[in-house]
Amino acid sequence: MLMTPDRWTLALENGDMAWPAGARVLVLRARGASDFSALGAAQIQAVQGFAPEHDRLAVRGIEVDIAPEGSFGAALVQIVKSKGETLSLVAEALAHVEPGGVIAVDGQKDEGIESILKAVKTVMPVDGVLSKAHGKLFWLTRPDRLPDAVADWVAEPGETDEGFVTAPGMFSPDGPDQGSELLVALVPQLKGRVADLGAGWGYLSAVLLEEQAGIDSLDLIEAEWSALEAARINVADERARFFWADATSFEPDAKYDAIISNPPFHAGRAADVSLGQAFIASAARMLKPSGQFFMVANRHLPYETTLKAHFGTGSLLAEIAGYKLYQAGKPKSARRG
Known part of the structure; x- marks a missing residue:
């Protein structure tokens, strides 16, 4: 054609x-x-x-x-x-x-x-x-x-009310969205190696590193260069590492104990649930057999089937203000590997 x-x-x-x-x-x-x-x-x-x-x-x-x-x-x-x-x-x-x-x-x-x-x-x-x-x-x-x-x-960097550096074009440049706030408020205590898939300008990682001493390291994996550069400013913790990469194909140097994510669901201006579904599959691939995945998403997005396809266990931790917070464990990719 x-x-x-x-x-x-x-x-x-x-x-x-x-x-x-x-x-x-x-x-x-x-x-x-x-x-x-x-x-x-x-x-x-x-x-x-x-x-x-x-x-x-x-x-x-x-x-x-x-x-x-x-x-x-x-x-x-x-x-x-x-x-x-x-x-x-x-x-x-x-x-x-x-x-x-x-x-x-x-x-x-x-x-x-x-x-x-x-x-x-x-x-x-x-x-x-x-x-x-x-x-x-x-x-x-x-x-x-x-x-x-x-x-x-000229789009100059700005600061949110919380003091985070952002810029126009980034996701939620005026401050953390409600889904991210829900995740950091309700995610349990994490330990060991942690990753933030689609880390954006670093809100999730910044808050969790400040609040959770059990995290040994936290890898911020973000595809947008400008957002990752903002995250380098916003996440001032020696446990953080920064990776400019596509989260759906990133290969970590070792498996993770936990992964957090507020995945994107737009390609341009059109909704595209396949992005979030790819993040779920990628999280399952990157986790240890005992690893846990915590994901927040808009309530209307159909991720439950994909979560069941890639994880042996799962639960809905919360459903608030139009968002759902999921926890999933026993990644099937880890068992196959």
Whole structure:
């Protein structure tokens, strides 16, 4: 089955969008499945802080980094679900592209491309827009002098009321969500080697390390680079170790006595229960035969069947404020291994 070309490919093939020949190209939030060949693939520096996408790009032989380096003749921004983070990406592209260069911004309607286009238009002129496949691509020329308003788009780190460092685009940047608060309030005393799958900016780990002396070590496993960097600040305990990795494929150096998790359940703006299900399977694989798994999730998410498939025992510890807290033991993966 033929795939629909990416919008930037169509815009270039149709002659709608001018693109500087031979330019060094920056792609921010580059996605692993995207085709960048029309942009001049040999000159691309992809930037992606989400470990699974970063790894997909690297496997394809694309130069991929955590942050841009140097200047560029053009840039493509692939938007994310957070408007604040996306506008910060546009500001980053403007800062790294030379005057006269092209900045293209691409995304789906359900990702919020319309609001991004509107926000950019209020600050500077847009050269063109291409609508295709339930999304839009728009592009503009980098002016000699950036409007002062662009500086307001830069997403600066902030602090929650509790003093934790976060930033726009992270999960629950304004403070711990109720599910995480439920988990740290009701999880029993843990001992030995512990892991936090999908640790985010470190709330669960920070509280448990402060309250529980029986924990020998706690590994924070987080796929989003910026969130893990915040966690390094928020979790000031020598027992903590930090791993930038996909929790669903991470291989620990030894099995864990306990694993805690408030797993993600969105891919973009769409709910995706397979993410939480993959976290459950991964926890079972990483635990000792005697290990225990503690997971909090929104009440409506159907995780019970997956828990039964991967663990020999399980119980519902609490159901409060729209969340469920599960405890599971006797991981079946451990018995098979």
